[in-house]
Amino acid sequence: MEADELLVLVAGGDQKAFEELYGLVSGPVFGLVRRVVRDPAQSEEVSQEVLLELWRSAGRFDPGRGSALSWVLTLAHRRAVDRVRSARAAGEREQREARRTHGPAFDHVAEEVEAGMEREWVRRCLDRLTALQRQSVTLAYYDGYTYREVAERLSLPLGTVKTRMRDGLTQLRKCLGGVA
Amino acid sequence: MRLFRREDLHSLAAPYALDALEPAERVRFEKHLRTCEACNAEVRALTEDAVRLAWSTATRPPAAMRDRVLAAVRATPQVPAPAREHARERTPNLPPHVWGAQPPPGRSRAPRERRPFFVPFATATAAAALVVASLFAVQANQTQDKLDAAQAQSREIAHVLAAPDARASTGKDTQGRSIGVVASAEEGGAVVTLSGYDDLPSDRVHQLWLMRPDEQPRSLGLFKGDTPLVASGLDTSATSLAVTVEPDGGSPQPTSQPIVQLALKSVGFGE
Structure with a gap:
C-alpha cells in the first residue's frame, strides 16, 4: 500500500497500518534527521518524536494538498531543524565538539538503505548547481541554518541568498524531474 | 509600498x-x-x-527504535483531525501548505466538508476506542494551547521511549477497560494511559499512584481526559501502579479502592 492510503488508515487508529507506514518512512525520516541533527542519540530521539507525532496527528494530513511522504518529511525536517537550532543556541562550541567525537563512529555503524539511485541522482544534480546555489540550499536544508545565517557564512547579501535558494531548488527540480 | x-x-x-x-x-x-x-x-x-x-539521505534506523515507537503508539491516543474550516487557527506552528491551513483555490469562502477519516468501528481496538473518546473530548474545543501541550507531551513521551530499557505493558480489567504503560527503570519515567474509563462524574478525577512495598502510595498525578500521564522520579523498588477515583483536585492518599492496577515487574521495576 502507498503511504497516502496508509496514513488515512492510521488516522482511523489502525496500528497495523502504522507498522506498514513505519516500514516506508522510518528510513527517510531517520536519515534526514540524522543528516541535520548529527548527534546519534539526539537523532534517534527526534526521529521517534516525529514518528510518534505522525501517529498522533495523522488525522491532520490532507491528501488534497500534497503527498503523504512530503508531509512526513516536511514534519521531520521542521523538528530536526528546531532541535539543531536550540542545540546551537545552547552552546555552539560544545555541540561541534560532540559531533566531532560521535560522528565517525556513528557513520560507521549506520546502515544505509538501498536508496542508491535517488541518492546518486541528487548528488549529480547538486553538482550541476553553481557553488553558491548549492551552498545556499545545503547549508539551509542539511545543516539547518537560517537564510540570514547562510548569508553571513557566505558573506552574501540577504537578497542574493534568497534568490540562490530559489534558483537552486528550481534547478534541482529540472534535473531530478525524470526520476521521480 | x-x-x-x-x-x-x-x-x-x-x-x-x-x-x-x-x-x-x-x-x-x-x-x-x-x-x-x-x-x-x-x-x-x-x-x-x-x-x-x-x-537521498535515507538511512536504516536502529532496530530497537521500531520497538520503542510501536510500543509508544500502543500507549498513545491520537489527536483528532481538525474541522477544516477552522484549521487555520489550530495549526499555525506547522507549515500550512502541508497541514492544509489555507483555503483551497477558488472556493476560499465555501466551508469544506469534514473528511471521512474516522472509521473507528472497522478497527474496534483499544486504540480506536481511545481515538473516539478523545475525538469527542477535544474536537469541540481544540485550541493552540492544547496542541502545544500535546506536542510537549509527545516530546516527554519520546524522551521516556528514547531510554534503551524502555518497555511497554498493558493491564485490562474484567470490563475490558485498560491501563497502558511505557516505562524506563533507568530514567525512572513512565507514560501511562487509561482507556475506557470515561464515565466519570464531573466532580471526580482519576488519580495515579505508585505502589511500593512497606510504603504509602505516592501520587503521580491526575489524569485529564484521555491524555497520557507522564510520571517521573520513579524509584526502582516500585511494584505497581494503581488508579483510584478521587474528588476533584485529587487526594493526598487514596480514599477508595483502585479501579485498576498494573504490576511493573514486566517493565523493569520491582527489583
Whole structure:
C-alpha cells in the first residue's frame, strides 16, 4: 500500500497500518534527521518524536494538498531543524565538539538503505548547481541554518541568498524531474 | 509600498520551503500564505523539491527504535483531525501548505466538508476506542494551547521511549477497560494511559499512584481526559501502579479502592 492510503488508515487508529507506514518512512525520516541533527542519540530521539507525532496527528494530513511522504518529511525536517537550532543556541562550541567525537563512529555503524539511485541522482544534480546555489540550499536544508545565517557564512547579501535558494531548488527540480 | 512589501514576502518562499526562516519571519510568512494563492502554489512546489533532498539521505534506523515507537503508539491516543474550516487557527506552528491551513483555490469562502477519516468501528481496538473518546473530548474545543501541550507531551513521551530499557505493558480489567504503560527503570519515567474509563462524574478525577512495598502510595498525578500521564522520579523498588477515583483536585492518599492496577515487574521495576 502507498503511504497516502496508509496514513488515512492510521488516522482511523489502525496500528497495523502504522507498522506498514513505519516500514516506508522510518528510513527517510531517520536519515534526514540524522543528516541535520548529527548527534546519534539526539537523532534517534527526534526521529521517534516525529514518528510518534505522525501517529498522533495523522488525522491532520490532507491528501488534497500534497503527498503523504512530503508531509512526513516536511514534519521531520521542521523538528530536526528546531532541535539543531536550540542545540546551537545552547552552546555552539560544545555541540561541534560532540559531533566531532560521535560522528565517525556513528557513520560507521549506520546502515544505509538501498536508496542508491535517488541518492546518486541528487548528488549529480547538486553538482550541476553553481557553488553558491548549492551552498545556499545545503547549508539551509542539511545543516539547518537560517537564510540570514547562510548569508553571513557566505558573506552574501540577504537578497542574493534568497534568490540562490530559489534558483537552486528550481534547478534541482529540472534535473531530478525524470526520476521521480 | 504595499506592493513592495508583498514582493518582499514572496521572496521568502524558498527559504520557507527550506525551513530557513527565523521564527518571527516564519509566522509572518505563514500569515501571508493564507491570502496568497500564488505563494501557496510556489511554496508547495518548492517544498516538493526540498523533500527530494531528504530522500537521498535515507538511512536504516536502529532496530530497537521500531520497538520503542510501536510500543509508544500502543500507549498513545491520537489527536483528532481538525474541522477544516477552522484549521487555520489550530495549526499555525506547522507549515500550512502541508497541514492544509489555507483555503483551497477558488472556493476560499465555501466551508469544506469534514473528511471521512474516522472509521473507528472497522478497527474496534483499544486504540480506536481511545481515538473516539478523545475525538469527542477535544474536537469541540481544540485550541493552540492544547496542541502545544500535546506536542510537549509527545516530546516527554519520546524522551521516556528514547531510554534503551524502555518497555511497554498493558493491564485490562474484567470490563475490558485498560491501563497502558511505557516505562524506563533507568530514567525512572513512565507514560501511562487509561482507556475506557470515561464515565466519570464531573466532580471526580482519576488519580495515579505508585505502589511500593512497606510504603504509602505516592501520587503521580491526575489524569485529564484521555491524555497520557507522564510520571517521573520513579524509584526502582516500585511494584505497581494503581488508579483510584478521587474528588476533584485529587487526594493526598487514596480514599477508595483502585479501579485498576498494573504490576511493573514486566517493565523493569520491582527489583
